[in-house]
Amino acid sequence: MNSNNKPRTTTDETTKAGDNASAQGEEAGATKEGGSSGNHLPRRGIPRAVENNQGDILESLFEQTLTPLKSTENGSLQPQFSLEPYQNAETLKKMLEENSSVGDSWHFFIEHFGPDVWLQNRHTMPIYVHTPARLLLRQLTQAKSRDPFSKTLPTVSELSWAYLKLGLLHGQEWADMVFILIENIIILGRESLKDPAREERLLMDLLGAWNVICRQSDLPPLSPSPDDPTSYNWSTVPHISKNDVIQTERKRGAMGGALAPFTLLAPSFPFRQLNSFPLITVATFVLLEKDLTVDKSTILDAAPFLSAVRNALGGSGYDVSQLFEAANGPGVEAVSDFVVREWPIVRDTVLKKTVPQKMSAPLSEAVQDTLSTKPYLEVDIYKRLDNALKQRDGHHVDSLWASAMKLPVSQDSKQDDALSTGININKGIKTLSPKLCNFFIMAYMGLRKPNRAIDVWNHMVSNGLTPNVKTWTSMLSGCKIARDRNALESIWERMQKSQVKPDVPCWTTRISGLIDLGRPEAGLEALSEMGHLWMAANRPKKGNKKPEVLPVALQDAVKPTIETINAAISSLLRKRKDEAASRVLDWANKLDIRPDAATFNILLRPLVRDGRSQEVNALLQQMQNLGVPADTATFTVILEETFRNIGDESPERLVEIVSGIFSEMSSAGIEASLHTYSRVIYQLLQMVQEDMTAVNAVLERMARQGLQASPHIYTMLVEHHFGLQPPNLDAVRALVETVRLRAGSTDNVFWDRVIEGYARAGDTASALRILGKLNDEANEAGYYTLRTLLVALVQNQEWDLARTLVQNTRIDRGGPLPGSERGKDGQHQFWALVSELHLLEI
Incomplete structure (x- = not known):
């Protein structure tokens, strides 16, 4: 039935x-x-008026201040707005332009526009105060960078409280201030500069800054004082469960899921302002987990916050390093290097604290039997192994290896490239291939379990599978994943002693690994060594022939390829080593290694991110002059970075910006793909609420191109309509009716x-x-x-x-x-x- x-x-x-x-x-x-009727927090930095029937206060307040008194029907005069706020705003602006003491400017701002003064009898901050207020915040941030221990400047906690309560705090502005704090805490932690008193004060300020923004969005921020930890109210920290993280990741989808847990941790800011939060969160957690000078009772009081951070990081599988490169701000490099060095150590402690006992215990025999007998085609072992590595789940990797060891060994080297599942499909026999062993070696090295990687190596040898250069490359990749640069160099030295000659992927892994792990000069030396070995190997055999006619590979050396160059410059740019990246490109040109579209895409991203439009245009022109055609990824980079830097624009302006980029694509002979349209719609949905003008314009452009929206696009749209407060059920019903016809x-x-x-x-x-x-x-x-x-x-x-x-x-x-x-x-x-x-x- x-x-x-x-x-x-x-x-x-x-x-x-x-x-x-x-x-x-x-x-x-x-x-x-x-x-x-509710006063929901707006997505944008400028708060909305509480009641619509009062008119748009943000737009009309200045006009009202200049309007003379009007008589009512009974002859009485309406209340007149005072000119004093506008005059005070002009005074503040003049103080900032004349480079007056930034401390004096701050005190003037708080005296006339502080939350305790301005918000008592007014609903919101007038527009004419926004510009001087933001300029003041930038100057204060710069001043604190120069003198982080000044007692005349406000603390980061005080700044966060005031600007957030006034509705003027942007997520990246908060991140800039906190990066400066963390960088100075790191400096004070060094033995040669140890200063416990100052270190504790900055740590308390860091906790205070989090105390302001890590609270349920419907609760007003309190004003914590670094001098008085009892003023920190941690009861307002939102409870973050594992299920909350999973649901948020699912809602954000594949494109935003990794960053999703941080929306729970920092509900004061919209999603698109959180790029720097993964690095800040991990750095904060590492500092508080280490044996520092903060009073233990303070740490105990902050337990709800630490629990929320631990669960948010746990929801990301404790592997958030891929999100660090999006961080930007003063001191970000020092903070990044600190996290790269310390996080793997603290992360192991986190795992022990947060993984339930039943997860840390060995799997039951019944479950192991299920793993060993379940067809690998049903659940791809590579995917399971990759997920286990991302989740830092060593026990799951152990169970997968225990099952893989029981498989018959394949001596067919062709299977390594032909099959991704380790199964001989034609014969129906599951086999253990060198490729699968290499993946296990990479996983164990990535989990900092070299002894288990050696066990896999020995299993290969004892079963007639000879470890090759791909095996060594897997070990190097694992060291890179584990952020262990000492192990990376140790493995390389052992490979050299074993007389195994590295190929291009092996060299590329080593070079990019050294740069990513904080040794850019060593990475550049490795790249130079690769080039010199190739030239030396060619010179006695080919005489003085030009590089372009020399073979790409000889028995003893390989020529660097554009993939090697791209990996090097990408790592250097992530480390803000622009000049070094330029030197690498010049070096590659001398070896006649021509850039490809991927090279230009790597170079474009930081330029677009920093708003260097002239350099972007020059690079695109150079791309055209060299005959390197732009691809879809090129314009995807431009679109993503453009959206990242867009402020509060009108729907019409958003349409204009997006249309301009699509026109540039058409001029370059490239039609936007469904994937590109999907990314654009995703970015727009982060910026708009009920006004779907820009999104509809993109959908109309797709229709003109003959493209039908994908299920993923429709899913994003329906999630957006449901996510509004209140949900737009009419739009949902209309969308459902539309998709039923397609x-x-x-x-x-x-x-x-x-x-x-x-x-x-x-x-x-x-x-x-x-x-x-x-x-x-x-x-x-x-x-x-x-x-x-x-x-x-x-x-x-x-x-x-x-x-x-x-x-x-x-x-x-x-x-x-x-x-x-x-x-x-x-x-x-x-x-x-x-x-x-x-x-x-x-």
Whole structure:
């Protein structure tokens, strides 16, 4: 019998549910038309007026200050706005332009525009104060960089509190101040400059700065004082659970999931202002975990904050190093080097504290049997191994290796390149290949388990598999992942002694590894060595022939390729070594190594990021002169970096910016791909709320090009509509109707998000209706989606519908699985909730 998850209810019950949903929709629509009654935090830096019927206060306040008194009908005069605030703003502006004492400017600002003064009788800060206020903050940041221990300048905590409460604090501005703090704490931690008193004061200021911004967004910030730790109220730190992190990552999707946990940790700032937060978060955690001078009672009081940080980092798998390169600000290089050196050590401690005991214990025999007998084609072992490495889960890697050791060994070297799963598909026999062994070696080296990597090596040798240059490259890659530069050089020396000649990928791994791990000069020396060895190997055999006619590889040496050059300059630019990157390009040109599109894309990113438009144009012109065609990635770089630097622009201005870039692409003979459009729409959705003008313009351009929006694009759109406060259910319904008319425009992920969105909005009738139609079309909702819907039904006290959902799910898909079976994602969690709610009928 084919059943579905449509609730088995009477017609009256269905009608009633539909009426309730309709009534809710009408009420939401009325609220939308009449203006929101709640004072939600805006996404942009400029706060909105609290009440719409007062007019746009931000735009009209200055005009009102100059308006003369008007008589009312009864002859009385309306209250007149004072000119004094505007005159004070002009005075502040003049003080800043004349380079007066920045401390004096700060005191003047607080006296006339501070939160305690200005916000008592006014709703928001007038626009004419924004410019001098932001200029003041920049000057204060520069002054604190020059004199971090000044007692006449405000602390970072005080600055964070004042500007956040006034609605003028940008996430990167906060990051700039905190980078300076952390850099000076690191300096004071050195033995030669040890100063416990100053170190403690800066650490307390760092905690205070976090105390201001790490709080639930609907709570006003308090004013913490570094001199008085008892003023730090940590009870307002948002609770961050593992499930919260997972849900946030899923909502952000593949493009923003890695950064998603930091939206929970710093709810005061929008997502697009958090690029520097992973590095700051890790640096803060490392400093507080180390044995420093801060009073232990202060650390205990801050336990909710440390717990939130630990869980946020844990949700990222403790591997957030890939996010560090997006950080920018004063002192970022010193902070990055500190984190690279210290984080791996602290991270191991974090893992021991946060991983549940059952996860740290060896896997049960039943689970190991499942791993050893489960077909590798069903769950790709490379993907499982890669996930285990990202999660820093050494026990999972051990279990995978225990299973792999039981496989017959393949002596066919062709399999190494032909198969990605380690399986001889034609013969149906699972085999252990050199490629798979190399991957295990890289994983163990990345986990700082060299002895286990040697075990894999020995297993290869004892089974007739000869380690080759790819094996050595895997070991070097693992050292790079582990951020262990000493091990990187040690492995290289051992490889040299073993008489194995490095190939291009091996040299490239070593060169980029040295630069990434804080030894750029050593990396450049390695690149020079690679070139000299190749020239030396060629010289006696080829005489004085020009480089371009020399062979790329001889028995004893290989010529650097553009891939090597690209890896080197990319690593150098991440380290802000622009001049060194330029020298590498000149060196490559002398060896007749021609740049490709990837080279120019690497060079473009920092230029666009820093707003150096003239240099961007010059580089694009050079690209054209050399006959290197721009590719889609070139314009993707320009788009991403352009969006990163866009401020609060009007919808019309956003349309103009995006159209200009697309026009440049067309002029270069490149049509934007679906992937490019997807990235553009994603970036726009981070910047807009209800006004979808710019997004619609992109969709229209896609349609003119004959491209249909992908399921991923539709999923982003529906998540955006549901994410508004309140959710825009009308837009959701219109989108759902649109996609139903376009075959292939949706997938299960899209419908899961629709059902989850309706459930969270309390519209369970619509969620159940969508779920029923899905089953009619032989699709299935995920178990996480079913769990979300079940929670919503219970919260609405719709117990009969909840029982029906459970009953239908059991009929369609079966009941709970034994704990030893893996099942589908979320399956065990769904049935655990059913059992907890006593909805499981025996």
